[in-house]
Amino acid sequence: MNPNLNAFLSSLRALLLVIGGLLAEHGLAHTTYYSDVMIASGSIMVVGPAIWGVWSAIANWHKAAAIGSQATLNMVAAGKAIAADGTTLTAVGTGTTPPKAVTIATAAEIIKDFAPATPPAKA
Secondary structure (H helix, E strand, C coil), rough: CCCHHHHHHHHHHHHHHHHHHHHCCCCCCCCHHHHHHHHHHHHHHHHHHHHHHHHHHHHHHHHHHHHHHHHHHHHHHHEEEECCCCCCCCCCCCCCCCCCCCHHHHHHHHHHHHCCCCCCCCC
């Protein structure tokens, strides 16, 4: 979870709990306001992170798809993409063999075949 969002939700929950405590201190513990404040603070604690997790998963899925597409284009441009029939793919378009599907097994194969012999130097 995003640390900034986590801190915001924690602060908001604490504020609502303080408001609930003040309502209870003034004898309003059995009112609708008190109930609403307590439900809101509990909801923020439970529902907030769940909604963030779903949104984050969807956003990461879209980012991964975009990165994979860009990686395919980069490999085709460099002449290092493998076509479905096993040949090297140098262009993508009508009448060309589509790129080989990237799976966990083929990703390891591609890395083995096309990765540099030595890792790049760290800056």
